[in-house]
Amino acid sequence: MEVIQVGNPLVGLNLEPLQRSVPRQKTNLLARVLQAQRRCVALRMKNNVQLASTSSSRKVCIAFCSFSTEVETLTKSTTKFKDFEVLVEVGQSKxxxxxxxxxxxxTQENFDEVFTKLVDAAQPIPGFRRVKGGKTPGIPKDxxxxxxxxxxxxxxxxxxxINSxxxxxxxxxxxxxxxxxxxxxxxxxxxxxFMPGKEFSFEVTIKLNENRNIRK
Structure with missing residues (x-):
């Protein structure tokens, strides 16, 4: 699987939205899942259950390979939002x-926003009659x-x-x-x-800051 770094000009993701300061009273996801993970590990040690190697675990290992050479025990959780759902897997690393x-x-909403912005930036449209202000209304969307x-x-x-x-x-x-x-x-x-108006899925990895304590 090819991994696209955020700084790659092919995708050019903007990281600014991810650098938001958050009030201390918010519960951190990592603290919750690590607590659940410790219980899960203890149970597995008690029952002497070995983690099977599957295609999905190998895929996860690829995502984590920059930070660990060992397959980590993962804890899964799901968070639902108004118009998207997030499936999270967290190991012992950050x-x-x-x-x-x-x-x-x-997807339709974001596509329409981008399309409108690009149309405005392209005004006036060459080959079409302009009105006051330099815009060319009435051109079919296609x-x-x-x-x-x-x-x-x-x-x-x-x-x-992805960014939003x-x-x-x-x-x-x-x-x-x-x-x-x-x-x-x-x-x-x-x-x-990707198709506007249709469901769309993607996978990313994010890393918590190493020098920051987990917010309680």
Missing amino acids: QINIKVYVSGAR VLLQIIGPSKVNKEAIMKV TIAEYVEKEGLDVSHDLRVLQNYEELEAA
């Missing part, structure tokens, strides 16, 4: 593996899409979906994350799976 399932309503470029619109829409959902999740959970956020799919996979 890295969190996240899969996000986004609703069709959210024509505008071809002028701007479907790939360009999709690329920025995908970036917006991860930022919302991080803020809700009160996580203090570093810049080390990675998208696990390559851009071709993301683009092939």
Whole structure:
């Protein structure tokens, strides 16, 4: 599996939304899952149960391989939002593996926002009659899409979906994350799976700041 670093110009994710200060009273997800994990590990030691090697565990190991050479015990949790759902796997390190399932309503909303912004930036549209202010109203949407470029619109829409959902999740959970956020799919996979108005999923890893204590 190819891993896209956040700084890769192919995706160009904006990390600014992830650097939000969060009130101390928010409960940190990692504290909760690590507590549950300790109970899970104790139970497994008692019953002498060995963790089976599966394709999914190998996939998770790839996401964590930059920080550990051993397969870690993972604790899973799910967080639901208005128009997306987050499945989280946390091991003993401070890295969190996240899969996000986004609703069709959210993908359409983000696509429309990006499309409108790009149309405004492209004004006046060459070859069409302009009105006062330099804009060219009344052009069919499909024509505008071809002028701007479907790939360009999709690329920025995908970036917006990823940035906005991860930022919302991080803020809700009160996580203090570093810049080390990675998208696990390559851009071709993301683009092939993305269609405005349809459900969309992606996987990322985020890492908590090493020098920060867990907020209680």
